[in-house]
Amino acid sequence: MSENNISSIKAREVLDSRGRPTVQVEIWLQDGSTAWAIAPSGASTGSAEALELRDGNASRYSGLGVLKAVENVNTRIAPALIGLAPENQSAIDAVMLDMDQTEQKTNLGGNAMIAVSLAAAHAGAVKTGVPLYQHIRAQLVAWCRSNGHSEDLFSEPTVPLPMTNMISGGLHAGGNLDFQDVLIMPVGAPDYPTCLEWIVRVYNQLSKLLTNDGYEGWLVGDEGGYGPRLTSNRQAVEFVIRAIQAAGLIPGDQVTLALDVAATHFYRDGLYHLNAEGGQVLTADQMTERLCDWVDAFPITSIEDGLAEDDWDGWQGLCDALGDEVELVGDDLFTTNVRRVRKGIELSAANSVLVKVNQIGTLSETFETMAVARDAGMSMVISARSGESEDWTLADLATAVSGDRIKIGSIVRSERLAKYNRLLAIAEDVSCGWV
Numbered sequence: 001m002s003e004n005n006i007s008s009i010k011a012r013e014v015l016d017s018r019g020r021p022t023v024q025v026e027i028w029l030q031d032g033s034t035a036w037a038i039a040p041s042g043a044s045t046g047s048a049e050a051l052e053l054r055d056g057n058a059s060r061y062s063g064l065g066v067l068k069a070v071e072n073v074n075t076r077i078a079p080a081l082i083g084l085a086p087e088n089q090s091a092i093d094a095v096m097l098d099m100d101q102t103e104q105k106t107n108l109g110g111n112a113m114i115a116v117s118l119a120a121a122h123a124g125a126v127k128t129g130v131p132l133y134q135h136i137r138a139q140l141v142a143w144c145r146s147n148g149h150s151e152d153l154f155s156e157p158t159v160p161l162p163m164t165n166m167i168s169g170g171l172h173a174g175g176n177l178d179f180q181d182v183l184i185m186p187v188g189a190p191d192y193p194t195c196l197e198w199i200v201r202v203y204n205q206l207s208k209l210l211t212n213d214g215y216e217g218w219l220v221g222d223e224g225g226y227g228p229r230l231t232s233n234r235q236a237v238e239f240v241i242r243a244i245q246a247a248g249l250i251p252g253d254q255v256t257l258a259l260d261v262a263a264t265h266f267y268r269d270g271l272y273h274l275n276a277e278g279g280q281v282l283t284a285d286q287m288t289e290r291l292c293d294w295v296d297a298f299p300i301t302s303i304e305d306g307l308a309e310d311d312w313d314g315w316q317g318l319c320d321a322l323g324d325e326v327e328l329v330g331d332d333l334f335t336t337n338v339r340r341v342r343k344g345i346e347l348s349a350a351n352s353v354l355v356k357v358n359q360i361g362t363l364s365e366t367f368e369t370m371a372v373a374r375d376a377g378m379s380m381v382i383s384a385r386s387g388e389s390e391d392w393t394l395a396d397l398a399t400a401v402s403g404d405r406i407k408i409g410s411i412v413r414s415e416r417l418a419k420y421n422r423l424l425a426i427a428e429d430v431s432c433g434w435v
């Protein structure tokens, strides 16, 4: 009888939600069944992230083509994986890591590797006949057992709480806000379908409030959040609070706020340059004070990248000031990289890790980062990128690892809804982590 292992692998160039090329990988098993995945792509990327290998040939897609990454899958990775069992994720990822041998996946390309890694997870689920989240959970447990980590670090799969973008700024929207996202978390919702209804209600109220006050309450940024030209970062937070109230919900009780400051992109020469605040230039201490003031004034329970990716001293100060009351999430700070997470733990620089699989390049390395973070008691936010696709793997990944939160972007645009909607199906069988 056939083992039903990998019989062929094919990569192709497809487009992401910004109309930029990205890598899709399709895997066939010996019985003819198939599975696929598409690499996501960031815009406000951390400098320690795995390389997105792009062609650099300006006559095609302004140099953003991914034909080299596609070729790396088709001519180098695929031949090495034919015949392997798709349900052995560690072995598949190990083959690619051995072949690449670089810190930031500059040899094969992180985009090539993550598309293969995720497609293999799908193929494993197809072969074993279980939902993807169950298969990833089994892989996570197997990884923990063979790498000396307790599988008890991870509870049984649970649906994570959505952390949803309402207003976009920074590098994701054409407006003038410094901060990248103002998000809401429906902490008081009794179940996942109610979460979605609340989020949509707030989103629609926000459109009305912005429009009534003369701002662009219909233009959206890369992740579907509104991108209005407001006069200050604070005004964005105030609008979202008003929208929660207008939706008949209680800020702080039923719905809390989160920020993704994405501070790296306005950090220069050791200082934070806030354009939306009249060109103010702040030190790390002053940024921390600013964030403390906001936490006092508003029901903010989570702040991502409040300071820049290499401002470790600043992060220590921020964690001293707010670590007991607020989730301080490292995105650019950690780039899902276990070495950076270990450094953050040693320095007590943050208490939460953002997980983006394409920052590191394989699912197995993502497991390692998560195990180390969980072992240190950190919470986990499993996150999409600003460039996404119809691939909904993220929903299953976040459920499989019982992530505390899932950050998909806003509640419009199909590359976001693919994940929100997939969670609706998962939530029919899996309980909610926050209830």
Ligand code: PGA
Pocket (backbone or CB within 6 Å): 041, 042, 043, 044, 045, 046, 180, 260, 262, 331, 383, 384, 385, 386, 387
């Ligand atoms: P990115 O943004 O995908 O452009 O990096 C998402 C985030 O910063 O969380």
Ligand code: ZN
Pocket (backbone or CB within 6 Å): 260, 262, 304, 305, 331, 332
């Ligand atoms: Zn971020």
